[in-house]
């Protein structure tokens with residue numbers, strides 16, 4: 065179980081997120097939504113302890129800031145927003161880095177057969193069995209995103225944090241990713257937090273939602289209990305429901 069209690073993060077004394085509290089048991093998914101700059105990425109980075117936080121973030125009862133990096137890597141996998149420049153690793157080398165992360169204080173040359181087999185499994189699961197020697201700077205945006213997912217899976221974490229995981233994926237791979245995560249969680253021993261901009265996709269991912277605005281939680285809970293047209297307009301400063309309904313009408317006009 066992930067327990068986030070009264071968490072705040074400040075940069076240069078400027079508070080970015082404030083008093084965030086929620087918990088996520090294994091076997092559950094949580095979609096985080098909110099406008100640009102509302103603190104979604106900052107919250108994920110705090111959970112992964114890439115930045116300092118005030119308050120408490122516990123995994124399996126243990127405070128994240130007291131855990132060593134390799135221990136955190138065995139618990140949390142963060143799939144970041146994509147950037148545009150990368151070292152020219154091959155797909156397999158990139159995915160293997162996910163495995164290195166959880167090997168305590170060790171680096172290249174220390175993986176064993178089990179690690180290699182695990183990496184192979186992740187490459188197959190993400191459709192890279194025939195492309196593992198391709199350099200990642202030759203991949204398309206969507207392929208690259210899948211390669212980074214494979215790297216995150218290779219960490220074999222308890223919780224995956226997805227920061228806008230589908231922004232480079234076509235519809236096929238968007239749905240594939242959501243299906244894959246459902247399978248991955250089916251044993252009830254893993255959890256996923258996903259940050260989404262597309263509210264429809266967020267809904268396909270999870271009915272359990274948390275909305276952030278200006279660094280604070282506006283509301284959290286089940287979609288049909290907390291979301292209304294007025295609520296979405298308050299969070300995003302625009303008529304989201306009107307937009308969705310206009311599109312829905314258009315979809316009804318085609319076969």
Ligand SMILES: Nc1ncnc2c1ncn2[C@@H]1O[C@H](COP(=O)(O)OP(=O)(O)OP(=O)(O)O)[C@@H](O)[C@H]1O
Nearest residue numbers: 075076080098099100101102103104105106107261
């Ligand atoms: N290292 C940093 N130093 C100073 N300010 C930062 C830093 N990282 C983020 N911020 C600021 O914190 C705020 C929240 O940023 P964050 O990336 O968490 O928002 P977000 O909700 O993920 O936004 P988006 O939807 O645009 O990805 C922004 O105003 C951003 O400029």
